[in-house]
Amino acid sequence: MDAVTLLKTRRSVPPAFLTEPGPNAQQLETLLTIASRVPDHGKLAPWRFVIYQGAARDKASQIVLDTFLASCPDADEVARKKESNRFSMAPLVIGVVSTAANHVKIPLWEQELSAGAVCENLVIAAHALGFSSSWLTGWMAYDERVLLRLGIASHEKLAGFVHIGTAKEAMPDRPRPSLAEIITYYGQN
Template sequence: MTPLDMLLSRASTDHLVEPAPSAAQLADVLATAMRAPDHGKLRPWRYVLIEGNARPLAAERIVASMLRLDPNAPEAKLTKRRTRFSTMPLIIALGMHLRPDNKIPLWEQEMAVAAATMNVLNALHATGFGAVWVSGEITEDPVLAAELGLPAPHKLAGFLFVGTPAEQRQPPRRPDPAQFSAYWTGTPVTFAADKE
């Protein structure tokens, strides 16, 4: 498989089983994050690794966050989150170590975290692991972020669920890139994807 074939075959999955990456494999995977574009060399990415007996503890913090944000959250939703955070082989909380007073705008710092996360997702796929990036309202909860070691102004960008894919599945069919690109020749472009 060529590097391009590998990138084209990546797809998110939450059908994950043990094993998660070993410490050495995870070190290599996270090293790819350090190659992300990073205007100002702020290195705003932070990774909180949650495995083993820490998973149920994290799950309870997630449920508490959900209830802080919505005291009427449906029990089924709480149970689903508790189960997922308790059983995924590895969870990586994606931290954004933000510097609001820096000359680099916050949106650029956040984009650097997103770019680094994509490198991590690609590296996991390249080493035979699977992952999915999950987010939701809990990423906006400053209490949860602080409990994970990211006090304000730092934030969460979400969580990666990581493990071995439970089954080999065909990657989903992706749209044609031509629908999302257009050559600019001096007048505003239009995109085929926007005409649907």
């Protein structure tokens, strides 16, 4: 598939619709290599990866569930089930962590945007390798109790969890914005 078609056909597939096979070790290395090739003012590499695969996905899901139940002990069974499999639906979850920090020359915002670009490259690379993916956050991406136990330090932020696997079925595309509604030509009335 050529690059333009690849970019035009990329779409998110929710983790509940992802299954095996996931990327093998060589494909994972390719994904991370491509994800790292983003604009990075100052060559700071203000991001890093946390890989959740195999049994680690269940351990991460248990951390999310335990933290959820500490705040919502009376949660119903539907909510408990949802929280108990946050990391275990897709064969692979990659946490993209923003390590942005104050710098004398490079604004924090540019470093954070670079971490977002890493997530975007990751989902595009997954599509290029024939996988489906979804870039998500959710409440746990902002809960320090969860993040610390998932390997993310208190001075870091989570840019997203990218769930990667094989789509169980073809997913319909969502409506996309009309270009006429999102484009402004400066200086033209």
